[in-house]
Amino acid sequence: MSNVSNPTARTRVVREPHRGIYDREAVNQVLDEGMMCHVGFVVDGQPFVIPTLYGRNGNVLYLHGSVASRMLRNLQQGVPVCVTVTLVDGFVLARSVFNHSMNYRSVVILGTATMVDDPKEKLAALRAVSEHVVPQRWDDARQPVEKELKVTSVLRIPIEEFSAKVRVGPPVDDEEDYAFPTWAGVLPLETKTGAPIPDERCQREFPEYLKNYSRKKKL
Amino acid sequence: MSNVSNPTARTRVVREPHRGIYDREAVNQVLDEGMMCHVGFVVDGQPFVIPTLYGRNGNVLYLHGSVASRMLRNLQQGVPVCVTVTLVDGFVLARSVFNHSMNYRSVVILGTATMVDDPKEKLAALRAVSEHVVPQRWDDARQPVEKELKVTSVLRIPIEEFSAKVRVGPPVDDEEDYAFPTWAGVLPLETKTGAPIPDERCQREFPEYLKNYSRKKKL
Numbered sequence: 001m002s003n004v005s006n007p008t009a010r011t012r013v014v015r016e017p018h019r020g021i022y023d024r025e026a027v028n029q030v031l032d033e034g035m036m037c038h039v040g041f042v043v044d045g046q047p048f049v050i051p052t053l054y055g056r057n058g059n060v061l062y063l064h065g066s067v068a069s070r071m072l073r074n075l076q077q078g079v080p081v082c083v084t085v086t087l088v089d090g091f092v093l094a095r096s097v098f099n100h101s102m103n104y105r106s107v108v109i110l111g112t113a114t115m116v117d118d119p120k121e122k123l124a125a126l127r128a129v130s131e132h133v134v135p136q137r138w139d140d141a142r143q144p145v146e147k148e149l150k151v152t153s154v155l156r157i158p159i160e161e162f163s164a165k166v167r168v169g170p171p172v173d174d175e176e177d178y179a180f181p182t183w184a185g186v187l188p189l190e191t192k193t194g195a196p197i198p199d200e201r202c203q204r205e206f207p208e209y210l211k212n213y214s215r216k217k218k219l
Numbered sequence: 220m221s222n223v224s225n226p227t228a229r230t231r232v233v234r235e236p237h238r239g240i241y242d243r244e245a246v247n248q249v250l251d252e253g254m255m256c257h258v259g260f261v262v263d264g265q266p267f268v269i270p271t272l273y274g275r276n277g278n279v280l281y282l283h284g285s286v287a288s289r290m291l292r293n294l295q296q297g298v299p300v301c302v303t304v305t306l307v308d309g310f311v312l313a314r315s316v317f318n319h320s321m322n323y324r325s326v327v328i329l330g331t332a333t334m335v336d337d338p339k340e341k342l343a344a345l346r347a348v349s350e351h352v353v354p355q356r357w358d359d360a361r362q363p364v365e366k367e368l369k370v371t372s373v374l375r376i377p378i379e380e381f382s383a384k385v386r387v388g389p390p391v392d393d394e395e396d397y398a399f400p401t402w403a404g405v406l407p408l409e410t411k412t413g414a415p416i417p418d419e420r421c422q423r424e425f426p427e428y429l430k431n432y433s434r435k436k437k438l
Contacts, residue, residue, distance in 0.1 A: 009264060014289040036321075038257040038303060040266035046229060047259035049303040051325050056383055070233040084257060084268040088414075091353055093429075097360045098367040102255075106270050121311045130319070132238035134310055142399045148317040170418035178420050180361045180392070182420045194309075194407035199389040204402040210312075213406065 010110055011163040023166040030107045030164055033215050034085035035133060037192075039063065041074050041081050048074075054083070055128030061109065061127040061157045062116070072153045075113040083109040083157060090188040094171035095180040101167060103164050103186060109162045113155040125154045129145075136209040191215060230382040240383040243278075244272055248284045249326045249383055250275050253304035254352060256408075258282065260293050260300050261373045267293075273302070274347030280328065281335070281344040291372045294332040302328040302376060308412035309407040313390035314399040320386060322405060328381045332374040384426050410434060 003024040013020030021027070037054045040047055050071045055062045056163065061083060065072045075081055085107045092101040116122045123144070130138040171184055191199070193213050196206050222243045224230065232239030238244070256273045259266055269290045270319040274281045280302060284291045294300055297394070304326045311320040335341045363371070390403050412432050415425050 004422055006221050010262075010267075013278070015287050016283055021275075036305065036307060038259075038270075040257075040259040040268035042261050042264065042266050043293070045261065046299045046329060048229075049257050049259035049268050049301045049327070051257075051305040051323070053302065053321070066234055068234050080265045081365060082266045082268045083257070086255065086257070086270040087385075088255060088410075090380065092351070093356065095361055095362075096363075096367075096431045097345070097349060097357060098363050098371075100353075100356070100360070102272070104270070108268070110265060126316070130316060134312070134319075137312065137319070138316060140401050141319070142313075142314055142396055142401075144317050148315075152317075161237055170416070177361055182361075182425050183415075183417065183423040183429070184421045187415050187432065188413035189410055191307075191408055192411050194409055196402075196404055196406050198402065198404035201397050202403045204400060207402050210402070210406055211438075214370050217254050 005160070005162050007163055008161055011108060011141050011161055012163050013163060019165045019167055021166055027107050027162055027164045028056065030087060030105045031085055033060070034087055035215060037083050037085045039071065039081060039083050041071070041079050042075055053129055053133050055125065055132040057124065059159045061159055062128055063113065063155045063157065064126055064129050065153055067151050067153045068152070072155060076115045076154055077110050078114065078152065079217040081111055081113050081157060083168055088189050090170045090186045092186055095173045095177040095182055096186050099171055099173050101171065103167050103169070105164065105166045107162060107164045109157065109159055111157045111161060113157045122149065122154045125150065125156070134213070135181045140207065224379070224381050227380055230327060230380055232382060232384050238384045238386055240385055246326050246378070246383045247275065247325045249306060250280070250304055253306055254434060256304045258290060258300060258301050258302050260266045260290070260298055262293055266345055268302055272343065272348055272352050274349070274351040276343065276347045278378045280375045280378055281347055282332070283345055283348050284372055286370050286372045288372070289305055291374060294374055295334045295372065297331050297333065300330055300332050300376060307408050309405045311390045312403055314392045314396040314401055314403050318390055318392050320387070320390065322386050324383065324385045325379065326381060326383045328376065328378055330380060332376045334372040335375050341368065341373045344375070345371065353432070359426065
């Protein structure tokens with residue numbers, strides 16, 4: 001299993017090629033810090049893009065959902081799929097409108113999804129999704145029983161054809177613009193948790209593992 | 220122009236149909252609070268999903284990018300496109316793993332992109348994208364000149380075939396699970412700005428309009 005994806009014509013970064021990254025470790029870091037992906041698939045020539053959660057186990061990405069889900073029913077037919085994960089790190093505020101940009105890290109994975117039938121892999125995959133989204137929650141909640149697993153589909157997508165695109169750092173202005181009288185730099189963006197809202201019948205203390213929640217700490 | 224999209228077979232929410240929203244005002248609120256969209260298009264049967272910024276002007280969504288961009292070169296050929304905007308509002312932590320969910324608001328727009336050639340509409344569209352992402356920045360930065368406009372493509376996508384899907388509120392557990400000893404409720408998520416990083420040649424104070432930056436305030 002290669003640690004570098006030889007970019008295909010389909011995954012090679014065309015625009016700003018210096019931002020292209022084909023290294024598996026870097027791609028995994030983005031996948032692990034991201035929370036949600038956008039899944040693209042085609043029905044009758046029309047693309048659909050649907051947000052969903054995911055988990056990673058080694059070189060496999062897992063999606064899950066109801067067996068009644070239109071997306072999962074389509075994907076399990078073995079159609080080509082594109083999974084994109086995007087982290088938005090900040091506004092890049094240049095002196096000229098034209099040189100404005102975003103700092104971001106995004107990963108694109110092309111592949112084909114297959115249904116996970118093996119009960120052991122299915123349970124491990126659901127646990128991987130759960131641990132990916134809220135680490136330590138699985139062991140602190142009532143775990144799935146047979147009838148729940150029955151109405152849940154899990155799909156596996158091998159992480160084989162992939163690329164990442166990354167922009168970091170300050171704005172780059174044209175030399176003659178540096179005298180323009182405006183603030184310039186990066187305004188970072190981050191996703192944070194707000195004050196927890198216990199439900200009406202909750203009788204427990206808010207747990208430590210949720211207090212320290214951060215997408216960043218996995219890096 | 221209708222304020223309600225009659226959901227087509229393609230935009231009708233199938234899974235959890237009570238979460239489906241076809242009201243233009245509600246959809247516009249999500250579009251205005253969102254910052255980035257994920258654009259899906261098909262090349263040789265393979266879907267691609269690319270993150271990009273956008274702006275809205277009435278019932279039109281605008282995308283922009285370099286004329287060298289692979290995405291824009293593909294889209295301007297009039298291929299079917301799907302634009303998805305997703306706001307992640309919080310983790311819904313139930314007592315059972317199975318009833319865990321997310322609070323979210325997402326919009327899916329299906330359509331066809333066309334190139335904006337009219338210079339007036341093009342400039343207005345670029346301003347709409349800029350104001351959408353960082354309000355008030357356009358007037359505080361050096362505005363585009365002819366040669367910059369020349370290497371920038373703008374695409375228009377009519378917001379006509381659309382739907383939104385929204386989940387709000389606390390977790391819903393099975394009655395027999397309420398005795399399970401774990402914290403349950405919603406852990407809200409929000410995108411916040413961090414400490415600004417002026418670039419090395421910046422000589423200006425950090426402006427008020429950036430200090431008060433929030434996606435929420437447009438609601």
